[in-house]
Amino acid sequence: MAIATINPTTGVTEREFDPHTDAEIDKRIAHAHAAYRSMRATSYADRADWMRAAADILESELDEAARMLTTEMGKTIAQARAEVLKSAKAMRFYADNAEEFLTGRDLADPSAVNASAAYTRYEPLGVVLAIMPWNYPLWQVIRFAAPALMAGNAGLLKHASNVPQAALYLDTLFERGGFPTGAFRSLLIPARAVEAVLRDRRVAAATLTGSEPAGRSVASIAGSEVKHVVLELGGSDPFIVMPSADIDGAVATAVTSRTVNNGQACINAKRFIVHRDVYDEFVGKFTAAMAALRVGDPMDDATDVGPLATASGRDDIVELVEDALAKGAVATTGGAVTEGAGWFYPPTVLSGITPEMRLYAEEAFGPVASVYRVDSAAEAVEIANDTTFGLSSAVWTRDEDEEAYLVRSIDAGAVFINGMSISYPELPFGGIKDSGVGRELSVEGIREFCNLKSVWKA
Numbered sequence: 001m002a003i004a005t006i007n008p009t010t011g012v013t014e015r016e017f018d019p020h021t022d023a024e025i026d027k028r029i030a031h032a033h034a035a036y037r038s039m040r041a042t043s044y045a046d047r048a049d050w051m052r053a054a055a056d057i058l059e060s061e062l063d064e065a066a067r068m069l070t071t072e073m074g075k076t077i078a079q080a081r082a083e084v085l086k087s088a089k090a091m092r093f094y095a096d097n098a099e100e101f102l103t104g105r106d107l108a109d110p111s112a113v114n115a116s117a118a119y120t121r122y123e124p125l126g127v128v129l130a131i132m133p134w135n136y137p138l139w140q141v142i143r144f145a146a147p148a149l150m151a152g153n154a155g156l157l158k159h160a161s162n163v164p165q166a167a168l169y170l171d172t173l174f175e176r177g178g179f180p181t182g183a184f185r186s187l188l189i190p191a192r193a194v195e196a197v198l199r200d201r202r203v204a205a206a207t208l209t210g211s212e213p214a215g216r217s218v219a220s221i222a223g224s225e226v227k228h229v230v231l232e233l234g235g236s237d238p239f240i241v242m243p244s245a246d247i248d249g250a251v252a253t254a255v256t257s258r259t260v261n262n263g264q265a266c267i268n269a270k271r272f273i274v275h276r277d278v279y280d281e282f283v284g285k286f287t288a289a290m291a292a293l294r295v296g297d298p299m300d301d302a303t304d305v306g307p308l309a310t311a312s313g314r315d316d317i318v319e320l321v322e323d324a325l326a327k328g329a330v331a332t333t334g335g336a337v338t339e340g341a342g343w344f345y346p347p348t349v350l351s352g353i354t355p356e357m358r359l360y361a362e363e364a365f366g367p368v369a370s371v372y373r374v375d376s377a378a379e380a381v382e383i384a385n386d387t388t389f390g391l392s393s394a395v396w397t398r399d400e401d402e403e404a405y406l407v408r409s410i411d412a413g414a415v416f417i418n419g420m421s422i423s424y425p426e427l428p429f430g431g432i433k434d435s436g437v438g439r440e441l442s443v444e445g446i447r448e449f450c451n452l453k454s455v456w457k458a
């Protein structure tokens with residue numbers, strides 16, 4: 001895939017970029033490695049000042065950065081602005097909290113280990129390679145980079161090939177804030193060049209957000225090099241609606257949760273599992289609300305849903321929906337590609353999904369909702385868990401016993417009660433099963449890329 005900005009609203013290639021040469025890649029790894037060595041000698045206070053300054057720069061460039069995101073991957077301009085602001089917020093969160101999160105502990109009774117003193121300390125690991133996707137071109141990178149740099153690591157970014165301007169923007173952002181040159185560098189490289197970088201002795205660890213095959217490949221290379229990885233992969237999150245729920249609230253939230261980011265987020269709700277007592281009401285209102293969304297130019301503030309980011313991503317959605325329809329699913333709205341320029345796909349609601357359909361098992365990375373009718377909370381859990389994924393989930397109920405049952409029974413990295421899955425800097429984020437390993441954000445996220453050193457003194 002060429003490294004290029006191809007505007008998904010028009011399908012027009014706006015800019016192409018030459019990949020970095022082998023010599024340039026080597027230079028950038030060397031920069032990052034040297035920066036890591038100098039970062040080790042800096043204080044949390046220094047790094048926090050630089051991080052806050054970088055956050056201020058990002059925020060001061062809000063409109064320009066948001067337009068860049070919308071141009072490169074098609075999210076609505078309002079959501080692009082929100083992404084920029086969320087990124088700046090996470091940078092400040094780690095500037096404020098990194099030192100506390102990385103405070104080690106003293107052993108209360110060092111004599112238990114025959115020592116006069118014993119304690120732990122968190123130290124940086126080194127250069128961390130981040131392989132990141134196009135769907136949140138700034139946020140996905142910042143949620144790795146802010147904690148990793150605050151811990152004293154250096155970062156190398158291999159960004160998705162369709163968001164090169166975002167990659168280049170990030171290449172300088174931290175240095176502009178005051179971090180040493182090389183503390184964070186972007187590599188403009190194709191996917192096939194990742195292996196050599198990951199195997200380089202100067203690279204200590206990797207984090208990947210992206211597809212399951214990409215995650216498996218990076219994990220196996222890192223495993224053979226005995227390097228730590230964090231993986232945040234796909235999801236097919238359930239959204240369960242029980243009879244006691246606030247149905248209007250559930251419908252409004254379901255629409256947002258399925259269509260935010262044009263339906264291209266790992267934590268979009270994708271499977272709507274509804275109790276039969278409220279099924280007709282929920283599906284009727286949900287279908288009407290999905291059909292009423294405004295699909296169009298993502299630069300227009302009035303637009304709810306923009307285009308899909310790539311032609312191939314839209315082809316994938318078309319194939320998934322056609323497969324389901326051919327096997328008996330029913331589209332209560334949408335279900336056919338929109339004619340015209342750009343990679344638009346209409347908000348779609350499909351019922352009558354069966355295990356024979358690809359949609360039952362595969363992630364729909366676009367604004368396509370599958371709805372299921374169930375007779376009980378136990379059946380809802382059975383369908384919710386009948387997936388290889390386990391990222392997040394949402395449950396709608398006002399019955400406390402049912403809530404407790406659903407929270408403990410769903411196999412996922414998170415459960416949101418009467419709300420939708422969202423990531424927050426303060427809450428750990430990550431999945432189980434094929435949705436990934438490790439956690440990002442919060443205290444757990446910053447500790448992923450640290451050496452927890454035990455110190456023992458005679």
Ligand SMILES: O=CCCCC(=O)O
Binds near residue numbers: 136
């Ligand atoms: O694809 C993953 C999307 C994560 C979105 C978020 O962090 O809110």
